[in-house]
Amino acid sequence: MKPLTEEQELILGTVRRFVGKEVIPVASAMEHRDEYPHALVAQMKEMGLFGLNIPEEYGGSGVDSTIFAMIFEEISRGWLGLAGVIGSNSVMCDVVGRFGTEEQKQRFLPGMATGEKRGGICLTESNAGTDLQAIITTATRDGDLYRIDGSKMWITNARHGNTFLLLAKTDPTSQPAHRGMSAFVIEKGEPGMTVGRDIDKLGYKGVETCELHFSGFPVPAENLIGGVEGQGFKQVMTGLEAERLNVAARGLGLARAAFEEAIHYAQRRTTFGKPIAEYQTIQNKLADMATHIEASRLLIYSACEKRDRGERCDLEAGMAKLFATETAAEVTLEAMRIMGANGYSKDFPVERYYRDAPLVVIGGGTNELQRLIIARNLLKKYKVDS
Numbered sequence: 001m002k003p004l005t006e007e008q009e010l011i012l013g014t015v016r017r018f019v020g021k022e023v024i025p026v027a028s029a030m031e032h033r034d035e036y037p038h039a040l041v042a043q044m045k046e047m048g049l050f051g052l053n054i055p056e057e058y059g060g061s062g063v064d065s066t067i068f069a070m071i072f073e074e075i076s077r078g079w080l081g082l083a084g085v086i087g088s089n090s091v092m093c094d095v096v097g098r099f100g101t102e103e104q105k106q107r108f109l110p111g112m113a114t115g116e117k118r119g120g121i122c123l124t125e126s127n128a129g130t131d132l133q134a135i136i137t138t139a140t141r142d143g144d145l146y147r148i149d150g151s152k153m154w155i156t157n158a159r160h161g162n163t164f165l166l167l168a169k170t171d172p173t174s175q176p177a178h179r180g181m182s183a184f185v186i187e188k189g190e191p192g193m194t195v196g197r198d199i200d201k202l203g204y205k206g207v208e209t210c211e212l213h214f215s216g217f218p219v220p221a222e223n224l225i226g227g228v229e230g231q232g233f234k235q236v237m238t239g240l241e242a243e244r245l246n247v248a249a250r251g252l253g254l255a256r257a258a259f260e261e262a263i264h265y266a267q268r269r270t271t272f273g274k275p276i277a278e279y280q281t282i283q284n285k286l287a288d289m290a291t292h293i294e295a296s297r298l299l300i301y302s303a304c305e306k307r308d309r310g311e312r313c314d315l316e317a318g319m320a321k322l323f324a325t326e327t328a329a330e331v332t333l334e335a336m337r338i339m340g341a342n343g344y345s346k347d348f349p350v351e352r353y354y355r356d357a358p359l360v361v362i363g364g365g366t367n368e369l370q371r372l373i374i375a376r377n378l379l380k381k382y383k384v385d386s
């Protein structure tokens, strides 16, 4: 990996200090109350964290993918839910920045960079998650508008956000279905969009995840991303490649937090007259945890570097997401086992990490899907002539 520039060190140092001083001391208590972190979000706005992947010419900081991943690692080390406030929001920024018309970029990106316009992505429906081509939400042309009808499910930032990337069918009869799918920037304000219930979740608390209902909700035609119908599926899939890397980095942050808690605890806790860190059983666990964490980090950085060279990195991003998030699930459980009953107690943060870990396994494309993507790419790469 290239050494960091002074400016990159500065951004990262600022985020580290913010996480250490402001986030970690309050994270567990707020997470247990499922409280939205308004004050922390205000600070993240001030720090420019909503504009990380928005080019400088539109008011963002346009950091490269590696720094972006490092920042997500740091925030997730403190509190995964807080990373969720900027996580899916950054996918929306990525899609608008890559595929929006110049007019759309100028209209949306500066407000997104400050966090004044913020939200996330409205893709999933109650009957369509992995299989996004099965969505039934429609966008029907009506003069200068499109009218949105349908319901979205599992939408993070739905209540506190105001601007979203929405995937809908502009031609529900199209075969293959993806050719009839389009993506829009939608903004709250007009009647016809209702935020439904907040879904009660195992973890990933603090940040809200809700149902969203649309009934004739008007969206100006100029909000169709790229200005051409039928491109939405491709645009969203490209955005999800970036999301895989940010979810991988979130897994890395979570795993690191759990590991650090466990290795400190193991040196303080004594049984049979010596610290448990001196038992080979515990040392084996610590060695495996740290090795998997380091391997996750290297997979993430390698995929990020490829992406920053302008190359597709489906295979590498898939591997990074799969490995780093499975590592998060394993390491959070191992940390709990090292800490015994204390690991199971809400007095220590490990139970929170353990409850947060499944989200990174499921979100950003399930790990079952990552394996399919990896295998598909490998079969392409190693194709034999028949």
Ligand SMILES: Cc1cc2nc3c(=O)[nH]c(=O)nc-3n(C[C@H](O)[C@H](O)[C@H](O)COP(=O)(O)OP(=O)(O)OC[C@H]3O[C@@H](n4cnc5c(N)ncnc54)[C@H](O)[C@@H]3O)c2cc1C
Binding pocket: 088, 120, 121, 122, 123, 124, 127, 128, 129, 130, 131, 153, 154, 155, 156, 157, 201, 204, 209, 359, 362, 363, 364, 365, 366, 367, 368, 369, 372
């Ligand atoms: C806390 C949380 C926040 C979320 N936030 C958002 C958000 O902001 N916006 C949004 O749009 N969505 C969001 N999601 C939804 C998330 O993207 C989906 O849950 C995810 O894509 C999986 O879809 P699903 O839950 O419908 O599972 P399904 O697609 O029904 O899959 C069920 C199981 O079958 C497996 N499976 C499916 N197809 C295949 C296949 N072809 N081969 C092998 N296995 C397969 C899956 O891996 C999974 O194990 C969120 C989810 C959670 C839990």
